Amino acid sequence: MSSVAKQKSSIRARIQVVGGFLTNMVMPNIGAFIAWGILTALFIPTGWFPNEKLAEIVGPAITYLLPLLLASTGGRMVAGNRGAVMGAIGAIGLIVGSDIPMFLGAMIIGPLGGWVIKKFDKSLENRMPAGFEMIINNFSIGILGFILMVFSYYVIxxxxxxxxxxxxxxxxxxxxxxxLPLLSLINEPAKVLFLNNVIDQGIYYPLGMQDTLSSGKSIFFTVASNPGPGLGLLLAFSFFGKKAAKKTAPGAIIIHFFGGIHELYFPYVLMKPLTIIAMIAGGMTGITVFNLFHAGLVAGPSPGSFISYLALTPKGSFLGMLLGVLAATIVSFVITSIILKLDNKSDDEENFSSSLEKSKAMKAEGKELLNEIITDAPAATEINKISFACDAGAGSSALGATTFRKRLQKKNISGIEVKHFRIEDVPDDSDIIVVHKDLYERALLRHKGKNIVTISNYIDDPSLRELLETVEKNKGTEA
Structure with a gap:
């Protein structure tokens, strides 16, 4: 691969990181967004069953609940539960200090809060006095959270x-x-390169939620999620494709259109790059029809399936929504069919397989880089990690982790990561989990197959001495 190609690949992967991070923040909370969308569709004055009392929930939910969920999730992704608390504290400053729903702000302040507390904890990792872990942990998050809250109110x-x-x-x-249809010139190529989440979750979702609050629906939820263009392309391959592409397209249609997994059609576009014209034309057609009929959805359709479209279509928008999906499908189908009929090149098994692998590789690039950024460790590097766990993850386990870490330092043993967690939050990549003997069954239920060491106390237990000797021997063997 040339240096220019590598540079482009790196840029794309880094953009994918942003999209992947946004997606990981939004996806766990999609249920809350859908709940809010259903509430809006049913009970606002223009809804199916207008209800003045229940409609009172709409405003507070979009103003407080949803941004706080996003910020909390973003903080947790970076620094666990402490990051989640920091994210939520910072978000409340944004929310109270602004007149709009702070979705974009929440997706910034959440990870920022997590990063702040993560850096603080790392700076004190080997300096925290034994027995003072809880008071330092609580006051650090309180003081830093207060500063972040005020900063977000006045600046962010x-x-x-x-x-x-x-x-x-x-x-x-x-x-x-x-x-508005010109957005397809950006949306469709971005989707095939796995950059759609940057646009969808980062721009269209926040705009759509604000639009829905004022008008009860939004076209912004449809501009990048319409399943019609992908359906048209896969139908064309089902009729006019060759060999592997023709055989696999019908199955891909079901998963794409009803399951909402749009990635299924990406390899077909990568195999025949000219078909991106069909995707753009189909997307533009869909947006034009949606706009013409003033159609929209009440929440982001995730996954972007036809079932999600029907479930989130409000009163008065069904005709426009159906016609928009149908028109996009027809246009994409016709153009893709023409391209396939005029193309004399053979679609052999190897060609399709290579495009499939290319599609997977592009998606994997972003995921690996995202993992590096979140964990501060190379994606392919194995980390020797010992996790002390207790009921809350802040008291006895913190004391045990600090004490054991200092013993490793006295033995001049490096390269071992020792941290404390709540039992349910112990990372899956932990090599050894240390818990009190009374918590063994609880730890076993959550971490089956892991090496769990039980102790009677977290400071000077025989099992801890044995663990220290084992680590020392292993490090000596490696050296």
Whole structure:
């Protein structure tokens, strides 16, 4: 691979990191977004069953609940439960200090809060006095959280609000000028390169939620998630493709259209790059029809299946939604069919397999880099990790981890990561888990197959002395 190609691949992978991070923040909370969407579709004044009392939940849920969930999840991804608390503390400053739902702000302040507490904990990792772990942990997160909360209120909030106003104004100008379909020029190529999450979760979802709050639905939820273009492409391959592509396309249709896994059609586009024209044309057609019929969804369809579309379509938008998906499918099908009929090249098994592997490789690039950033460790490097665990992960286990870490230092043993966790939060890559004997069964239920060492106390237990000797021997053997 040339240096230019490697550079492009690296850039793409880093952009994928952003999308992957946003997705990992949003996906665990999709249920809450859908719950809010159903509430909005049913009980607002223009909903199916208007209810003044239940409609009162709509505003507080989008203002407080959803941003706090996003921020908490983002913080947890970076620094576990302590990161989740820091993210939520920082987010409340954004929320109270702004007049718009702070989704984008929450997706920034959550990981930032996690990063702050992670760096603080790392700086004290080998300096914390034994027995003072709990008081330092609690007061550190309280003080740093307070600072972050005030900073987000006065600085981050206004910046995000200004950026949001600019983007909203730009998008509304596109809508007013009839240029919204041009977004497909960005959306469709981005999807095939696994960059769609950067756009969808980072821009369209926040805009869509704000739009829904004022009008009860939003077209922004449809501009990148329409399953119609992919369906049209796969149908064309089912009829006019050759060999492997033709055989696999019908099965891919079911998973793509009803399961909402759009990645299924990416290898077909990579095999026949000209078909991206069909995808763009199909996407533009769908957006045009949605806009013409003033159709929209009440929440982000995740996964982007036809079933999700039907479930999240509000009253008065069903005709426009169905026609938008159908029109996108027809346009994509016709153009893809023409491209396939005019292409005399053979679609052999090797060609399709190589495009499939290329698709997988591009997705894996972003995941590996994301793992590096979150863990601060190379994706392919094995880490020797000992995890002390207790009921809350902040008292006895913290004392045990600190004491054992100091014993390793006295023995001049390095390269062993020793940390403390709540039993349920112990990382899967832990080599050894140390728990009190009364917590053994609980640890076993959560971490089957792991090497679990039981102790009677966390400071000077015979099992800890044996563990220290084992580690010393292993390190001596490696040396």
């Amino acid at each position: 909030g206004p910046v995000i609000e200004g950026a949001n106003a600019f983007v909203t104004t730009s998008i509304k100008a596109m809508v007013a000028g009839g240029y």
